[in-house]
Amino acid sequence: MFDERIKEVKTTIHGLPRFDKKPNGFPKKEWEIFSKIYVSHLEFSKLIGREKNVFFIGGVLENCVANIMNYFYENHIRNGERLFYIPELCVSIDPKRWEEIDAEMKSRGIIKGILYDEVMNNLKRFI
Numbered sequence: 001m002f003d004e005r006i007k008e009v010k011t012t013i014h015g016l017p018r019f020d021k022k023p024n025g026f027p028k029k030e031w032e033i034f035s036k037i038y039v040s041h042l043e044f045s046k047l048i049g050r051e052k053n054v055f056f057i058g059g060v061l062e063n064c065v066a067n068i069m070n071y072f073y074e075n076h077i078r079n080g081e082r083l084f085y086i087p088e089l090c091v092s093i094d095p096k097r098w099e100e101i102d103a104e105m106k107s108r109g110i111i112k113g114i115l116y117d118e119v120m121n122n123l124k125r126f127i
Contacts, residue, residue, distance in 0.1 A: 057089035059090055060092065083112070
């Protein structure tokens with residue numbers, strides 16, 4: 001987890017990067033705080049680079065994790081990158097809802113669940 005290629009980003013409570021520019025009506029002082037905490041779309045785009053495998057960990061599977069994986073798929077897939085999530089490193093509040101989301105995303109070829117031990121035992125294959 002201390003590999004310099006691993007990048008940590010903080011997304012909004014919906015699991016998405018914030019807007020690049022302050023939306024109309026958003027208070028300036030709050031936007032300054034918001035901007036220091038959460039990654040923007042542009043910052044996120046620069047951070048992700050062109051890795052062939054992208055792993056998502058942390059957060060609620062059926063909410064923020066599903067949202068960021070879908071966002072990534074819609075905005076950043078360029079060369080067939082593969083998206084994975086590691087269930088043991090996420091939480092689920094509504095497992096039945098997650099099963100529905102997981103099936104829908106898999107049918108679109110967006111993600112693949114992978115076990116933590118599988119990642120750790122085959123790390124060189126993934127990076």
